[in-house]
Amino acid sequence: MLSEGRKKNRVTLLDVARHAGVSRATASLVIRKSPLVSTETRAKVEMAMQDLGYVYNMGAARLRADRSLTIGVVIPNLINPFFTELLAGIETVIDAAGMVVILVNSGDVLARQETLLTRMREHGVDGVILCPAAGTDMSLVERMAEWDLPLVQVLRRVSDECDYAGVDYGFGMHQAVDHLTELGHRDIAFAVHGPVHSAYQERVDAFRDAMELRGLDPGNIIRVPNQLAAIAQSAHLFTAGPGRSSSVVCFNDVVALGLSAGLYDLGVEIGRDFSLVGFDDVADAEALRPRLTSVATFPVAIGEGAATLLVDRLAQPDLAPRKLVKAPQLHIRQSSARWRGTNGGLSKNAG
Amino acid sequence: MLSEGRKKNRVTLLDVARHAGVSRATASLVIRKSPLVSTETRAKVEMAMQDLGYVYNMGAARLRADRSLTIGVVIPNLINPFFTELLAGIETVIDAAGMVVILVNSGDVLARQETLLTRMREHGVDGVILCPAAGTDMSLVERMAEWDLPLVQVLRRVSDECDYAGVDYGFGMHQAVDHLTELGHRDIAFAVHGPVHSAYQERVDAFRDAMELRGLDPGNIIRVPNQLAAIAQSAHLFTAGPGRSSSVVCFNDVVALGLSAGLYDLGVEIGRDFSLVGFDDVADAEALRPRLTSVATFPVAIGEGAATLLVDRLAQPDLAPRKLVKAPQLHIRQSSARWRGTNGGLSKNAG
DNA sequence: GCGACGCTTTAGATCGATCTAATTAGGTTG
DNA sequence: CAACCTAATTAGATCGATCTAAAGCGTCGC
Known part of the structure; x- marks a missing residue:
């Protein structure tokens, strides 16, 4: 019924051509803005399109021309605000290029990612922006190359042979650690969570590096749960026991938000008794009080960059692989403060 | 080069059929899991698909069968966490139905929404989930019907002739106001922002209604800016001057997060000197301290509901229009507290 | 032995655009 | 006037699947 209806009143290029008194081929040229048609013919055809309410049929065009003006975006997590901002950046650029985003969520599960990439191929996307699920290996990139499916890796890298x-x-982490050490902190913890991937490893390595460079012990790396509420409940790991410290660098702002809440619950005054440095500086971080010191990573810009890489590659498939590595920037606010001595801070308020 | 490459090594159904020693038609039946083929033929064809690395070509199928297994989602704003959760819900259901989401962002701009809907039509989506931009009128729904493009409205309603x-x-607002009045508050403000649409109007009307029902003055409706940081800076509107009140209901949690920060900056202790009720209860609200009392609106569930409505309609186009109106639920936490008298709260700490 | 019937398979048309190669019209040139 | 060129247009094949209508084949009943 539906398809009958659709078929019936669908206006095709042939209808337009007839109405304008030209051939299908000419009408097609007009649509594609070819310079080969005369101005008057163009006008006639455009008028006909108006009159009949013609709608371009990408599906048909794609079949013949083998391009779909569609790109796939595979993201491991839709709820994390970081990815949302990333997505917003991607969408802006892709849209401006006259293309459209097919969005899927891998949930950071390899098997699912595999399924979804197949689905993208079936849908004939022109390219893919992928934040690889943890555990993805290089062979994926090679396979995509065999499939002639242009790929841009975003945030996580599994191969150098690919945008x-x-x-x-690393740079961001060094800024964070330097900042805390300059404030006099020596017991600095790193609160991590989530799946292990290149971006995870990069941060952990850089933390070790930065700490050792300052002659500090980089051993205090503590895993917290993934859910916001659960993170809050593990704040005590940093204020007492073997993980006790005077400050924490957070893996991302989700961790920072959680710990901020948890520390509040413990009666610890952030920015006085304890210092907290976030990572990403997402929009929501602005609502935190005391204001969160955070390493801004500019997710919107990264998204725009990734999309631009892809758009460029579609235009020139033979380009050498490029990297767009954005330097983060530490935003110092209220949640990090000068170290107040062994007896100054925590002991007073904790518990 | 790219397209050449793609063309060259693309395996078509015809290749599969030949390799399996059957006809194109039979191979097609196998793919579509038709019960008409014998088990051995099916096995042969499936084997051939394996051997050749066949990938289904939706584009071709769509052209003939006039369905794309693709749906369009038009959202006014990607950064607001509410929409992100909504999107996550939609994605889950659509994905489970074997379809794929084409995501676009209208920015709440009518003209853009129009462009995007055309683009959706060109891409041949099977249906659209739309959160109509402010100012959208009923005629849009009628036009979509003419185009035979199934539509589900989400969150905002412009027509009753449509899912x-x-x-x-309204119910949520009554809960919020009732809660505050039960705590003894009489000066209750409503902090609004953003574009005016049905969901906006509904909340404003319900606020008036609820206040009048309790014999209170519903005149204290105050607009705040859209950006989080700017909202924080307008917190003073509620603590002093003509808008002064003892409690605020927030249009959504973005406003609540902003005001929470702003009140903190003013030295007002939320949950003691001043009461705050949010709306939506998004995930990030969990990180707020004191914990935010908020009217949960279950965006993920709404998204799932919207997607389900659409999937159902695609299966049965002649269904009467349906409404799925979810009852929100007030979550009482720390940010709302008993009224402490005219001289109790604000005067002590404000300024 | 013949038609009927169920089960399986298939040839060929078809969807709506693009692309190739050829055609037409009109002007220029030797 | 023929040869040639440029600009504009077009017929017809093509992309890779689906769908229709019909055919092949084995079995059954009469």
């Missing part, structure tokens, strides 16, 4: 847009986490 | 999934904002 990549991401963040210089 | 709709949303929230019973």
